[in-house]
Amino acid sequence: MEKLQNFINGEYCDPIQGQYIDNYEPATGKVYSFIPNSGTEDVQKAVDAAEKAFPIWSKMSIEERSKILVKLSEGIEARMDEFVQAESRDNGKPVSLAGHVDIPRAVSNFHFFATAILHFASESHNMEGLGINYTVRKPIGIVGCISPWNLPLYLFSWKIAPALAAGNCIVAKPSEVTPYTAYLLGKVAQEAGMPPGVLNILHGEGGSVGDAIVKHPKVKAISFTGGTKTGEYIARTAAPMFKKLSLELGGKNPNIIFADCDFKEMLSTTLRSSFANQGQICLCGSRIFVERSIYNKFKEEFVKRVEATVVSNPQDPAAKMGAVVSKPHMEKVLSYVELAKEEGGTVLTGGVQVKLDEPYDEGYYIRPTVIEGLAYDCRSNQEEIFGPVVTITPFDTEEEVLMMANSTEYGLSSTLWTSDLKRAHRMADQLQAGIVWINAWLVRDLRTPFGGVKASGVGREGGWEALRFFTEPKNVFIKY
């Protein structure tokens, strides 16, 4: 069986302690490869390599750096099929989704930041008659990038691309549950002519290798995407070391539907915003609030569409949903369905594991699930489930739905369906979220800030925000 390797100093290498972890294929529930169980010594090796590479990479002209990153983006594109298959196999998502979303978006991220850096400017502030301030933005040095399993390469690239473009060297760790596409990235970096040590990719568990990256004194910034609890631990550990922190955390996003919306468009988008990637996108709208006058119509038509959704093995072109990422995750999601029942909810459809034929009979498949009859403030409506489970709740007024929408500790994204322009602006202004989509979902413009408020995170990714995060501003004043 294949053994994956770390990528340090431009080369693939085994973990120093020689330990490995099983890598499961969610579609079959079987181990299909082993990944390095790296530790502090591997992190030290990667930091040493990054330290050596930093003067070379940070002093390279922006044009040259940009060219290497464009090649990296093109390198992934050239191996599109290999990356798509690997992402689908590792994560359980349908091949069609990896081919339409994950890998093309990772390609775009690299291309976007490779070219954005050519236009990144800093400011100057004139003080009439006295002098002038100019601000230079310098790369930070060695940065740590830690990413989750739901959109593996896509979210990995969302950090790595701006960090590299800004001139930093990286020690990165993908999720141990989905390491494969990050593993393949090393080959592409070699082919793109990336100097050794600029990009180091370590595999292993969060509690050991992730923790060692966070704690290493020479790693000056941490860009993390993952759960709120892990984010809190990282903040507690890194803050006393005065590291720069960008934390993209969990969500429990509201999807608010007014009676005056375009019903047909809303319905098909709501199907996606509920269950795309098996509901494992931090931006999924898991709490659906529907204006009472259309509640029954919505419920009937939505449930009908959900029941028609094909859950199948990721290779099946008809699959709209594949497997969830792991057995423990499947069990967690199903335990929330049980909790919802205990809290008085009625499961309108789904709530059960799906058994497919061999060789997929041990895979982690769940029927998309719709639950009604829950209080807005019960645990099922407040805690992140991160799977194919949505709740539906009627509302009567704007004030009431705003109160319910804003009632969780999270504040990542919100979706709003209405044709009333004034209401759309009024609601967008009051929703506690870093991102509001009106009559749309998951539309991304790479120039816009991405991130959440409250327990959904600290800082923003995307566009200039990311390049600002990965640079230190230095202001220089000179007297006239």
Ligand code: NDP
């Ligand atoms: P986790 O927080 O469990 O893990 C995220 C990453 O952190 C993984 O690589 C993990 O390693 C690592 N990690 C775990 N513990 C530590 C530690 N002590 N120190 C350093 N690193 C550590 O999240 P999941 O992977 O389960 O991802 C799902 C979560 O991510 C959900 O809450 C979701 O909302 C959130 N998310 C947020 C997004 C956003 O943009 N706001 C986007 C996508 C997801 P390992 O898994 O190998 O142990």
